[in-house]
Amino acid sequence: MVMITKKKTIPFNFSDKHKNYIRNCVRNTFNFAEGAVRAGKTVDNVYAFAHELKTTPDRIHLATGSTSANAKLNIGDANGFGLEYIFRGQCHWGKYKGNECLYIKGPSTKNKQKIVIFSGGALANSFKKIRGNSYGMWIATEINLHHDNTIKEAYNRTIAAKRRKFFWDLNPDNPNAPIYTEYIDKYDDLNKKGELLGGYNYAHFTIDDNINITEERRNEIKSQYDKTSIWYQRDILGKRCIAEGLIYRSFANNPKQYQFKYNDLKDKNKLLKDFNNKSDSDLFMKINIGVDFGGTGSGHAFVATGITPGFKEVKVLASERHFGDIDPIKLGDLFVDFLKKIIYKYGFITCVYCDSAEQVLIRGLRNSAKKANLGNVRITDALKSCINDRIKLTCMLLSQNRFFYEKDDCDTLETALSSAIYDPKEITEDVRLDDGSSDIDTLDAYEYTIERYTSRLLNA
Numbered sequence: 001m002v003m004i005t006k007k008k009t010i011p012f013n014f015s016d017k018h019k020n021y022i023r024n025c026v027r028n029t030f031n032f033a034e035g036a037v038r039a040g041k042t043v044d045n046v047y048a049f050a051h052e053l054k055t056t057p058d059r060i061h062l063a064t065g066s067t068s069a070n071a072k073l074n075i076g077d078a079n080g081f082g083l084e085y086i087f088r089g090q091c092h093w094g095k096y097k098g099n100e101c102l103y104i105k106g107p108s109t110k111n112k113q114k115i116v117i118f119s120g121g122a123l124a125n126s127f128k129k130i131r132g133n134s135y136g137m138w139i140a141t142e143i144n145l146h147h148d149n150t151i152k153e154a155y156n157r158t159i160a161a162k163r164r165k166f167f168w169d170l171n172p173d174n175p176n177a178p179i180y181t182e183y184i185d186k187y188d189d190l191n192k193k194g195e196l197l198g199g200y201n202y203a204h205f206t207i208d209d210n211i212n213i214t215e216e217r218r219n220e221i222k223s224q225y226d227k228t229s230i231w232y233q234r235d236i237l238g239k240r241c242i243a244e245g246l247i248y249r250s251f252a253n254n255p256k257q258y259q260f261k262y263n264d265l266k267d268k269n270k271l272l273k274d275f276n277n278k279s280d281s282d283l284f285m286k287i288n289i290g291v292d293f294g295g296t297g298s299g300h301a302f303v304a305t306g307i308t309p310g311f312k313e314v315k316v317l318a319s320e321r322h323f324g325d326i327d328p329i330k331l332g333d334l335f336v337d338f339l340k341k342i343i344y345k346y347g348f349i350t351c352v353y354c355d356s357a358e359q360v361l362i363r364g365l366r367n368s369a370k371k372a373n374l375g376n377v378r379i380t381d382a383l384k385s386c387i388n389d390r391i392k393l394t395c396m397l398l399s400q401n402r403f404f405y406e407k408d409d410c411d412t413l414e415t416a417l418s419s420a421i422y423d424p425k426e427i428t429e430d431v432r433l434d435d436g437s438s439d440i441d442t443l444d445a446y447e448y449t450i451e452r453y454t455s456r457l458l459n460a
Contacts, residue, residue, distance in 0.1 A: 010085055012047065014040070015211045021203040022048045025167065029198030032184050033169045035205035036238035038213060038221060042074050042141050043081045044203075045167040049139045050086045053116075054108050057162040058136020060096075060115045062154060066145040067120040068100055074141040076102060076118065083116060099129060121150035122386075130154060136161040143168040144179045151183070164198070172233075175240040176428045206238040226250050226399035230430070231392050243422040243430040247391060251398055252418040258398070259407040260315060262345075285309045287317065287346055290382065290448030291335070291354040292441045293361050299323040300331060301441035302338045303413060305449035306346065311460040314397055314450055316405040317346060319413040321442055328361060332368025339374055349377050353448040356381035382448035388430050390447040393454050402460075416442040 014022065018040055025031045025048035033041035053061065063083075065071030076082045076093075083102055084091055090106025096115055104114040119129045121140065127149040135158045140146060158164050173179060180186075184202070191200035207218055225232040228249040233241045246252050284306035294300040304317040318341065322334055342349055354362045366379050394417075397403035405413055416439035423433040434440045450457065 010081060012043075012081065013212050014044070015209055017203070017205065017209050018044050021201065022051075024201040024203075025165075026051075027199055028201035029165055030187050030196070031165065031167045031201045033167075033203055033205065034172060034184070034238075035203075035209070036207045037171060037235045038207050038210060039205035039238070040210040040212070041169040041205055043078055045139055045141075045169050046075055046078055046082055046086070049075075049137060049165075049167050050083055052137060052163065052165060053083075053104065053114050054110075056114070056136050059113060060117065060133055060135055062130060062133075062135040062138045062157070063102075063116050063118045064121040064130075064138070064140045064146065064150065064154070065118075066122040066142055068118050069120075071118045071120065071141065072100060075139060097132065121146035121154075123147055124149055126150045127153035130157060133157060134160050136163055137165040137167070139167040141169050142171070144170040144173045144177060146179075148178060148182075171235055172238055172240040174242055174427075174429055176242070178428065180240070181428075204238065207236065224396060224400050226395050229395045229399070231395055242427065244424060245421060247420040247422060247432065248395065248398065248417050255414050255418060256407075258404050260404045261408070262315075262317065262406055283309065284315070284346065286350040287342065287348060288350050288449040289339070289342065289352040290445035291352060291365070292444040292448070293355050293358045294323070294326075294441060297436040298441050299439075300326060300334070301412070301439075301445040302335065303442060303445040303449060304338070304342045304346075304349075305446065307450065307453065307457075311453060311456045313402045313404065314457065315403075316410050316413055316446060316449075318342060318406060318409040319411070319416075319442055319446065321412045321439065328364040329368075331361065332364050335365050336368050336372045336374065339369065339377060340372070343374075352377060352379040353382040353452075354379065355444065355448070356384060383451050384448070385451045385454070387432055387447075389454065390451055391432065393450065393457060394447070396458060402457075412439060412442045413446055415439055416446075 021033060022044055031045065031048065033044055035041055063071050063075045065074055076084050087104045087106065087108060090108055091102050091104040094101055094103050096117055100118045102116045104116065105111060117133065120126050122145050124147050126147055130153055138154050138158055170179065187196055187200050188202060190196035207213060207221065222236050225236055230241060230243045233239045251258060286307040288305055290303045292301045299321040301321045303319045306315045306317050308315065320338060339349060354365065362379065369375055369377050369379065394403065419438040420443060421433050421438065423431040432440065
């Protein structure tokens, strides 16, 4: 028998509030940790889940996030506090029926094999990835970002478990969101009535409950948020609240504070002469163009955005929006003119990201660029990530004073950001109003230019 020695002790350090939640996980089926960012919610659940893994009679278990990568990062790794560290020397990553999984076997599990399958849960068809297995326990991070199909499938797949347990964490959401009305608050009501079998364990945490974060670090994190935004209310204060009113209130109150003027360096000799006098933030490592195609009541929008070295700043360089009966040939001409303007003024284009729903129009743009001897410009589909993730990214950039726009070439973007609002008729989820009263086209085009770099921009 090979002796396994843990070479490193994980520095777990829990406040009394966190300890109470973890202890309660032992005797309850439903365990829900809600609250602000960096509050320690996920680590609590991972710790409690790992403790149960050591003795549970069930072999296969489930770990989910909005994506499989998210689940592996937050549950498997968890900045050194995840499952692969708790079971250091007793586990390895692999595949199980096509899914990423962590195989665990060693002294901690009395040499009985445990398999934790990692899967994404945000899409309507995500549930198909977890079909075919029966699971014992289920740990989910950011459960409010899971599709209801995934939640229902995971429930069904744990019915036969010998020790059925759920560990969920989430940042606060719209108080009318289904994750509350159909699950968390519903179970709370049933528990209070004595009608919920298995037990209910709920705790709400804020960043101030995490004793591992210094006051200096807490203040730094708080300073990165716009205090007028819904994200501050939810991520920092840990409040459930409805998204309403202006989305970018701080921008709308004073757009001029985000303006910059880029000197038109058309003369190559002048460019070389001034190069050494320019700071890194004035140069661009990427210049992307976003294209959103118009339809009934909307327009075709072009936006060019520069990203500075190290992903330190986002600077929107130009924006245009075109209405009317524009045939594909005319659209191609407008597009080429926009490309030429950016290349003439800034020297290069990294990539063009287009609304992937219009493949015919995208092929037309490629043909137009090629005819104009711009065939080397890469034109591809936009990622089209979750709109609220895109909104949050811009809110963070604004609050950190890392977003700017060219004062003379971005009139449509300024108007779009200043007038963007949440749909007041939507009471269960956050939805950007798209009824023609505000310029969603320009916002989409702008977001296409930076969405692929969300993690790098947030971590810069």
